[in-house]
Amino acid sequence: MSRHDDNRLREQIVTYGQSLFDRGLTMGSSGNISMRLDDGGWLMTPTNACLGRLDPARISHLDRDGGLIDGDKPTKESFLHMAMYAERPQSQAIVHLHSTHSVAVSCLPDIDTHDCIPPLTAYYVMRVGRLPLVPYHVPGDTALGDAVKGLAGRHSAVLLANHGPVVAGKSLEAAVYATEELEETAKLFLLLRGQNPRCLTPEQVAELEAKFPRD
Ligand SMILES: O=C(O)[C@@H](O)C(=O)COP(=O)(O)O
Numbered sequence: 001m002s003r004h005d006d007n008r009l010r011e012q013i014v015t016y017g018q019s020l021f022d023r024g025l026t027m028g029s030s031g032n033i034s035m036r037l038d039d040g041g042w043l044m045t046p047t048n049a050c051l052g053r054l055d056p057a058r059i060s061h062l063d064r065d066g067g068l069i070d071g072d073k074p075t076k077e078s079f080l081h082m083a084m085y086a087e088r089p090q091s092q093a094i095v096h097l098h099s100t101h102s103v104a105v106s107c108l109p110d111i112d113t114h115d116c117i118p119p120l121t122a123y124y125v126m127r128v129g130r131l132p133l134v135p136y137h138v139p140g141d142t143a144l145g146d147a148v149k150g151l152a153g154r155h156s157a158v159l160l161a162n163h164g165p166v167v168a169g170k171s172l173e174a175a176v177y178a179t180e181e182l183e184e185t186a187k188l189f190l191l192l193r194g195q196n197p198r199c200l201t202p203e204q205v206a207e208l209e210a211k212f213p214r215d
């Protein structure tokens with residue numbers, strides 16, 4: 001990868017990180033972002049970094065085995081990102097946030113753990129689809145990598161119980177868009193709880209999935 005391409009990817013992480021943080025989609029030093037590199041390595045946000053104030057030169061550059069090449073110590077969820085990439089060769093970027101409404105849904109006792117948010121809107125189906133709940137683990141617990149392995153091949157987004165969403169995309173832009181759509185739909189879901197909303201039918205979902213296949 002040329003220095004120019006490397007810089008471009010670093011700038012993308014900084015720009016999207018700031019945009020997500022500035023809109024209150026993750027707070028403090030929560031959340032992390034990664035991008036896959038052509039040589040099999042990754043760029044990842046450093047641990048304890050604020051997504052709103054990332055320094056491109058300090059972003060963690062990892063080799064294909066997760067070894068640090070340069071930059072600061074990577075996010076404690078690096079193995080989680082790597083486990084998801086391993087199941088999703090088509091994914092180029094992953095975003096994990098503590099977006100409030102998505103986290104709220106991840107704490108509810110009575111959600112469908114195979115599909116935490118019903119198909120309320122077409123755009124949600126197009127961007128996210130079925131959203132499984134991953135059982136609670138301490139952040140940074142390597143067992144979380146094993147827990148997502150069985151799910152990430154079939155789902156581009158998963159919801160970590162009592163924690164938050166992890167969303168993969170074919171580009172960083174796509175992963176960010178899907179994360180934003182998940183958050184907005186989580187908000188709608190909470191607004192509509194107890195009101196028996198009319199959801200899309202299985203036929204309507206199937207039609208969308210045929211017309212707008214997700215990566
Ligand atoms: O919730 C956590 O602790 C992590 O999942 C997180 O969001 C931020 O951790 P770092 O990326 O290690 O800062």
Ligand SMILES: [Zn+2]
Binds near residue numbers: 031096097139163164
């Ligand atoms: Zn987290």
